[in-house]
Amino acid sequence: MTPVSGVAAVGECMIELSGAAADNWRMGFAGDTFNQIWALRALLPAAQSADYVTAFGDDPFSDRQRAFMAEHAIGTAASPVIPGARPGLYAITLEGHERSFTYWRADAAARSLADCRDALAASLMGRALICFSGITLAILEAPARATLLAVLEAAREGGSRIAFDPNWRPRLWPSPQVARDAIAQALALTDIALPTFPDEAALFGDTSPADTIARLSRAGVAEIVVKDGAGLAHVAGAGITRAIPAVPVPSPVDTTGAGDAFNGGYLAARLAGHTPAEAAQRAHRVAAAVVQHHGALVPFAILRTAFEGALTPAK
DSSP states (O other), rough: OOOOEEEEEEEEOOEEEEOOOOTOEEEEEEEEHHHHOOOOHHHSSSTSSSEEEEEEEEHHHHHHHHHHHHHOOOOOOOOOTTOOBBEEEEEEEEEEEEEEEEEEOOOOOGGTTTSSSSHHHHTTTTTTTTEEEEEHHTTOOOHHHHHHHHHHHHHHHHHEEEEHHHHHHHHGOOHHHHHHHHHHHHHTOOSSEOOOOHHHHHHHHOSSSHHHHHHHHHTSEEEEEOOHHHHHHHEEEEEEEEOOOOOSSSSSSOOTTHHHHHHHHHHHHHTTTTTHHHHHHHHHHHHHHHHHHHSOOOOHHHHHHHHOOOOOOOO
């Protein structure tokens, strides 16, 4: 077996517009798997590579995306540049600390991330850990989705661990059944599953986190963490389930990206050798830090401090 090292996440990095006051908007970059690699990059040793695998356009905003990643030591491996393409975009609107999203992504470059199997394999083979999500699957047409899953299966056979967050977003799928079928295929090659209970209840009819754990265990997933917002995280593996309390945040500012940061914190802790229960505790602290700030991406130093046990005071 080929030695494995470094981490990669596969998916779509979008332009993020977050509102401040009146019609003032702040532009950034985010997306569920990008938010995960952001947290992983913050929390892993600098010597360990972290790459975001996607497809870029050749427009000025795509140039800024790549520059932003490079500035934060996030590589892009063999991600292609698609002539004439551009990034997707979303805007966040807040009511209190809860958020809603408006998207413009139908012709986003990331939809072509698996069009070239050789480039995708060059980006993913030999990784210690690869992360992807239901959104990664949803933005791809069926042939490209099959290519991605085949490359992930080959990487897994080569020694990579595969982490998957089903992250169901109904508007991205032609039907719930198509989503269920694709997620089932993904779970068949997943080592660590990181579902969110309300999504699983809506798509699969689970009535409790225990139902989700039982269903994913039957699918062959060895390590499962069922998130539930500010509630308990249920961690299951080797026939044992533990409920790990979240870190209370009295005055949350913005919940955008909290679940993604939890995933990144959990995976970073597992790579560092912490037990699943210890990893969930650290992940809760990272997520709690994120909800105390606007936008999906929080400075690395804040994430590191949270990961090690101290929280940034609520604002």
